Amino acid sequence: MSHSNVTRSVSVRYRVSVTPFDTKKGAEDMRNMLKRGNSYSVRFNVPEDRRADVGKVFGAKSGMKDEIVRTLGTRDYREAVKGRDAALEAIRKEVNAKLIDAPSTRDYISSQ
Structure with missing residues (x-):
């Protein structure tokens, strides 16, 4: 058994990604989703210009939340x-509500 055959079988068995092999369809379906252990989670990416504000209202230790x-x-x-789209919308609503209620961002939002 050659070394290249061993490497190939191991890489197929232990894929890093949970995306199905048909990447055209699978990549689109897995957008904003990840698998942790046996269950699926949704990931909301905070825009770069709002990471400090979101980190502050969520109480992040570093002050930033990406x-x-x-x-x-x-x-x-x-x-x-x-369920992905509904979960992302719920996160967006939660973030917006916390930003509106935060004293430092309330003044910024009302002045515009």
Whole structure:
């Protein structure tokens, strides 16, 4: 058995990504999703210009927050894809509500 055959079989068995092999379809379906252990989660990427504000209202230790991750509560891939958009919208609403209620951003929002 040659070394290249061993390397190939190991790389196929232990894929880094959870994206299905059909990357054209799979990459689109997995956008903003990740698999942690056996369950799926959704990832909301905070825009760069708002990371300090979001970090402050969420109480991040570093003062910056570049993403918010929430579990989708399912192990089933199809259910996760169906629930992804609703979960992202819920995160957006939570972030917006906290930013509006925060005293430092309230003055900024009302002045525009």
